[in-house]
Ligand SMILES: Nc1nc2c(ncn2[C@@H]2O[C@H](COP(=O)(O)OP(=O)(O)O)[C@@H](O)[C@H]2O)c(=O)[nH]1
């Protein structure tokens with residue numbers, strides 16, 4: 001049995017992208033792992049003051065409390081064993097509020113502590129919510145269009161009325177994320193950063209009507225390429241600096257209407273609420289992205305085939 005040094009895995013994503021639900025779902029799976037190649041809890045962290053109440057909310061099907069930016073939760077520590085190889089490891093998973101990542105775009109800085117974590121981390125899990133728009137709504141400022149029927153004459157008066165209303169924080173989500181990745185690469189002095197991309201609330205994609213298949217492809221890599229093209233091109237064009245793998249994840253298992261909550265709480269084994277799609281593999285083993293980041297995922301499992 002080997003023990004690897006403690007690592008840090010960062011959960012990165014803008015607000016409301018499924019980070020906290022993932023952390024809780026991961027904790028549930030670590031307790032009830034059915035994949036012989038998956039990770040399991042080897043022991044509990046002595047301090048579960050952050051995770052335990054959230055887990056209880058999750059089990060009751062409730063919406064989880066919003067992660068506070070003012071009082072950042074302590075980085076949660078997980079002790080795991082990889083049953084197949086006998087490797088034991090521990091890692092810190094800080095669950096930061098999405099606003100911390102939003103504000104990086106505006107202030108052009110990270111808290112020092114976060115910079116240190118980026119340098120040490122084994123990799124990041126980058127979260128996108130399947131229902132969020134990567135871009136601005138098109139034609140948000142239609143005054144940019146040439147309104148003059150006779151061409152050119154009206155150019156001087158075509159100053160967009162709303163241009164001054166635009167603020168840096170209004171930049172599109174995929175621009176913010178590409179900027180964030182560039183910041184992280186610089187912080188790490190350009191040593192490669194493994195990025196597990198998680199598209200969350202995947203149950204919504206699975207349940208989408210066939211007519212939406214073109215807009216919401218059911219393969220996570222195709223979904224990313226379709227809905228987040230700038231981010232996809234950035235990651236693909238910089239694959240040496242950002243080795244990546246794409247996952248579709250339903251960590252909560254469904255919505256938050258009373259009917260959905262009733263359905264979720266009736267499921268006998270809570271782990272069965274969870275779905276992860278990794279290429280052609282479907283399971284509820286949320287440790288897959290973590291295993292990939294730690295180099296413990298079998299190479300035979302081809303990504304996004
Ligand atoms: N349908 C569905 N919604 C989810 C899932 N995971 C998270 N959500 C919703 O996405 C929103 C943000 O989730 P949360 O984990 O708090 O995101 P965070 O702000 O990144 O920590 C909440 O309204 C969740 O209910 C899921 O698996 N399925």
Ligand SMILES: [Mg+2]
Nearest residue numbers: 019020066067
């Ligand atoms: Mg959160």
